[in-house]
Amino acid sequence: MGLKLLHLHLHGLFRSQDLELGRDADTGGQTLYVLELARSLANRAEVSQVEVVTRLIHDRRVSLDYSKPLEPIAPGASIRRFSFGPRRYLRKEQLWPHLDELADQLVRHLRVSDNRPDWIHAHYADAGYVGALVSRRLGIPLAYTGHSLGREKLRRLLAAGGEHEQIEQSYSISRRIDAEELALAHADLVITSTRQERDEQYARYGCFNPDHAAVVPPGVDSRRFHPHGNAEEFTEVSELLSSFLREPERPPLLAICRADRRKNIPALVEAFGRSAVLRQRHNLVLVLGNRDDSRQMDRQQREVFQQIFDLVDRYDLYGSVAYPKHHRRDQVPAIYRWAAAQRGLFVNPALTEPFGLTLLEAAASGLPMVATDDGGPREILSRCDNGLVVDVTDRESLQDGMERAGADRDRWRRWSDNGVEAVSRHYSWDAHVCGYLALMQDRLKRSSTVTVSSQLLATPSALSPFGSRLLLLDLDSSLDQPDLKDLQSLRQQLMAPSAQAAQTSFGIITGRPLGVARQRFAELHLPDPQVWITQAGTQIHYGDEEQADRFWQSQISVDWQRECVEQTLSDLGDHIKLQKPEHQGQFKVSYLLEQPGPSVLPLIRQRLRQSGLPARPQLRCHWFLDVLPMRASRSEAIRFLSLRWGLPLEHILVVASQQGDAELVQGLPAAVVTADHDPCLDGCRHQQRVYFANRSRLMGVLEGLQHYRFLNARSRLD
Structure with a gap:
């Protein structure tokens, strides 16, 4: 009997075909990765069943596809949708209060032996939270992939001038980081895309155990992303952009991403507008998802587009910048190939980029890159040698990198060839799935997951x-x-x-x-x-x-260490004091607050995480603090x-x-x-x-x- 795998992908819009990538900040590369992974796993002899759990949505603003409880992906793979929270579509920051409802439903569903998987694989913090609860209650091993991490996002947004209170309001960042800590505390396997992500980004979490982490770079579908274009598809792309560009034959600087603040597209537009060299040599092509009525966009998307429109106007970039309202997903490979045929560059100016699947898609299509020096692009560049990485928080650095990358035609050709060859060698789906399954089978043999259930x-x-x-x-x-x-x-x-x-x-x-x-x-x-x-x-x-x-x-x-908890918090006498011995317990350390206030819980959590203690502080009635096992x-x-x-x-x-x-x-x-x-x-x-x-x-x-x-x-x- 082969492996039965359950994937949790909760936010955004997920279906088996015609993915609405770029529709909003919640429907991006993670969605495509999970779908392709489910398909690829279902094709393996070692796997008998793959199921992806996501949210069931009844909302006239989105397709009826998302209201189907069950949907096939491929033989042996399917989507199962659970209704939790309001019926309408919600952005991921609004899902947090409803995740316990899903966890309860999943436990009820998986208690039936025929439904019980060998592994749960949770994608992103919200699924990590649910996966941790289900794994804890049923003793099913948990794999976790963060895709992007809250601490890294917070760090980069603060470095870009954001205010902590505003970031908290927009992204529920504290709730997200707490969920990531919970997922890491329960994960038997943490799958990362790069060594930098494992060694630097995850290492900022107190509950992260590097012994449970493995680097498995994502794969690229070589059937879709390759350098062999044709005149028909190039004509179709040209028609898509023709109404924007005065001189369409110029090499494009191409960006493909969501209209998300983290993607930093306004900085790219400004760098282009300030450079006489770039404006003379290139066009700027921004493929930022599909948009119809701006009133239906979320506030962040509207703000990003408004910044782009203002910058185009300020630098008078009309005729040099394209930002089409619509494109089909099946046109994306052709857009890469068209840009490569024009000797253009793929530009990823994201403030934080855990991996950068679009960089591999571009490389497989023969399109060199200029990318952020954060996270995944550095590791991709070390293997592919197909462009430059730059500090995108410095607009002069971004501008200079694009000017240098487009200056040497011979080097451009070498980068193009390097990218095609390296993606084929290092980033195939076969390699990704083989590594993925080998890790799971190995962990099953020596899993330490509690099986009290x-x-x-x-x-x-x-x-x-x-x-x-x-x-x-x-x-x-x-x-x-x-x-x-x-x-x-x-x-x-x-x-x-x-x-x-x-x-x-x-x-x-x-x-x-x-x-x-x-x-x-x-x-x-x-x-x-x-x-x-x-x-x-x-x-x-x-x-x-x-x-x-x-x-x-x-x-x-x-993992409960009562004495270590007491020792770790022993120097916080200005904030808390131990209650009398009769109020203590074998699995409970009880304190009284010296002064009530909202700041004590973050302080206690920070201390426990810094000491690597999987424990949870709980405040009750404003004065009573208990520290319990995780x-x-x-x-x-x-x-x-x-x-x-x-x-x-x-x-x-x-x-x-x-x-x-x-x-x-x-x-x-x-x-x-x-x-x-x-x-x-x-x-x-x-x-x-x-x-x-x-x-x-x-x-x-x-x-x-x-x-x-x-x-x-x-x-x-x-």
Whole structure:
């Protein structure tokens, strides 16, 4: 039986044919790479199945293709679409609040043995986040490819004069970096395109383990990208550009990319406009995706195009610059070949370029390059010797590089020949797929991925301590100093015949140790809980048992170093102090903040990452800070119970009110948010399975129970 591979590619628009590359910032080279990789893998004898999971979209603004739950790619390869979040198309920065919902759906889908893959391969930070959660819960090995990295993007944007607050607002960069750290902490294999990406860019992450990383350069489809053009395709390209260019026979400076700020195209236009040499010798051809109505573009695209139009006007570049509104994807190889036949240059001025697949496409077509000296282009140049790399943050350097590259016809010919030959030798799809599969097969033989889940799934359901539903209440908030009348009402509802008929179980969540929690709970005179999630989610006990769930303990103990956490944070006395010993736990280091504020969490995360400790800090009620194992949380404990006992997440109800409770209301469980909630929970109002009560404290809980009819025989959750 061959390998079964599951790829996660979540943002943008993904289908099996006619990719809308360049439609927006989210539909670029990664999309093409994943599609070609799936096709190539499906052709291998070692592989029995390839599935690409992406987002299902119902939106009149995009094709109906993206609303199909299943779509074939090739024999043995297919696309499976899951609906998560709003039905409409969203840019990737708006997907973050909905990713837990997808992770829950994927776990439910993959629990069926026939659906279980041998590997999950996550592409980009959003898929890395989902892949890490699924890998953690099901014990499936995870491969991760970042494609571009948040820390590198932040560094380059700041170097180009961007402001941190604006970058955060535009790109959700902190959320992205946290997701990348999580993916790297769980990855059995990190696939990078270049040594520079592995040794410099990924090395900036605290959770990166270089022993888990391998360089596998992407491949180029030699059937599409080659130097052998013909008159018919050249005529078609010329017609595409004819309305722009006064002297179309001039060698073009060609750029093909998205209209994205990171691609730095306005700097290219300005360098061209300021150089009398370039304007006399060349035309500038910008293929920046397809655009119809500018009002339908995202703000960043509109800003980039407006900058280009302003620069064309400022330097009076009319007749020398082409920026066609439309082109077909099948025209792109011909555009490269046309530019090579004109003795032009391919220019990539991106601020950051992890690899640069377009550079290889150009090289395979016989078109030399002038490219950013960041990341992949340097490694491509070292193998291909087909152009120059320059500092694109310095416009004079970019201008000088293009002037020098176009000055020597003999050198241009040598570069052209070098590129064609080197791509054939170093960057074929066969080489890429062979290296890729060899790594996966080798890692499977010695994988260290936790496989507790296989034991969990084998647990007979007859032993479950739960019925068909589970209500989880927080002892530290929902049940803290309750009104006696409300408490009596809750007691009566929990003990009512309807609740018994509905087979509703009851559980407690708390940050306290089990003994303290039981002592406090006894004062409430409520029915005995079937489960206790204590110590901020690091311990699970059933009924009156004293022994914690050993499977959960085994799962969260991976890489946990409690003493090292204490030592790493020991010099932060001006910010935090350890709580008393009775508040500490085997898998929990608890602190009190000296002064509440938003800056402490980034500081703690930074310290833990710098020390290479896979641990997660959590702030609750503005004053209480817990540092837990990377794999532990109240939310993950709930998912564990669902898997352990076969209880659907949709049949679990949680309550949220305090800072730090946002994790509880993500994904498939139903949730009630009481009226006295912390303002940070207002951001969860878009979640489909969250009910915001009009009443506070325990009254709000009772209102939520009534809303869901949770204690009735027929609930809204059924």
